[in-house]
Amino acid sequence: MTRRTALVRRPGPRLAEGLVTHLDRSPIDVDLAMQQWESYAAALRSAGWHLVEVPEADDCPDAVFVEDAVVVAGDLAVLTNPGAAERKPEVDAVEAVVRDLGYRVARIEDPGTLDGGDVLKTGDTAYVGLGGRTNGAGVQQLAGHLASVGLRTQAVTVERALHLKSAVTALPDGTVIGWDPVVDWPQAFPAYLSMPEEGGAHVVDLGDGVLLMAASAPKSADIVRSSGYDVVTVDIGEFEKLEGCVTCLSVRCRG
Numbered sequence: 423m424t425r426r427t428a429l430v431r432r433p434g435p436r437l438a439e440g441l442v443t444h445l446d447r448s449p450i451d452v453d454l455a456m457q458q459w460e461s462y463a464a465a466l467r468s469a470g471w472h473l474v475e476v477p478e479a480d481d482c483p484d485a486v487f488v489e490d491a492v493v494v495a496g497d498l499a500v501l502t503n504p505g506a507a508e509r510k511p512e513v514d515a516v517e518a519v520v521r522d523l524g525y526r527v528a529r530i531e532d533p534g535t536l537d538g539g540d541v542l543k544t545g546d547t548a549y550v551g552l553g554g555r556t557n558g559a560g561v562q563q564l565a566g567h568l569a570s571v572g573l574r575t576q577a578v579t580v581e582r583a584l585h586l587k588s589a590v591t592a593l594p595d596g597t598v599i600g601w602d603p604v605v606d607w608p609q610a611f612p613a614y615l616s617m618p619e620e621g622g623a624h625v626v627d628l629g630d631g632v633l634l635m636a637a638s639a640p641k642s643a644d645i646v647r648s649s650g651y652d653v654v655t656v657d658i659g660e661f662e663k664l665e666g667c668v669t670c671l672s673v674r675c676r677g
């Protein structure tokens with residue numbers, strides 16, 4: 423396993439048909455989305471990440487949101503069982519890639535469902551969103567797998583957002599940040615900081631005190647900067663129309 427390796431998956435030609443649940447559908451410019459994806463990938467590379475591309479899945483419009491297909495922790499990769507039937511075929515190609523990288527592989531199985539976007543790891547805890555895509559059996563199975571790498575699992579209700587990480591993510595110091603209108607249970611977290619923009623709830627820890635955020639959340643980026651972090655921003659507007667955010671476009675493997 424290489425330190426600072428990230429999995430990514432290029433958008434396919436049917437991206438515009440991706441699922442929307444909490445938003446009204448708006449037209450997607452697939453060429454622009456491709457440019458935005460290249461900029462996102464370039465931002466990771468500039469921060470020292472080696473990118474491994476999962477083969478494209480042209481028949482799966484949402485495959486670009488690769489985070490939902492696998493949860494990586496320590497030497498373990500847990501292949502998910504996505505809660506939306508349309509997304510289940512995304513997982514097999516991810517399995518081949520994580521096996522090549524040397525991960526020990528586990529799997530969420532029926533009746534359990536789980537999307538990687540529902541799993542927020544911070545410190546020794548994995549908070550898991552229990553809601554639209556992830557069910558109780560999925561959380562239970564994940565808890566068993568993550569215990570083997572020393573993580574405890576805590577379920578958190580998610581009703582107003584697609585995934586837990588659509589509503590909250592965590593700063594490197596463990597502070598959970600969120601956009602209040604979609605956070606069901608802020609008391610679940612030991613430290614919680616409210617952000618003024620929906621896209622401001624999402625950070626990707628690039629390491630060395632650098633965080634990646636969406637260009638749609640400039641006020642939130644300023645708040646994060648004033649907390650002592652460097653912030654790099656990328657425009658992912660076409661993916662935001664499909665309820666994507668900066669976290670879901672990659673899987674960071676920290677070796």
Ligand SMILES: NC(=O)NCCC[C@H](N)C(=O)O
Nearest residue numbers: 440441487539664665666670
């Ligand atoms: N982890 C994430 O936030 N994934 C975004 C998935 C968006 C996709 N359109 C879906 O509904 O599954």
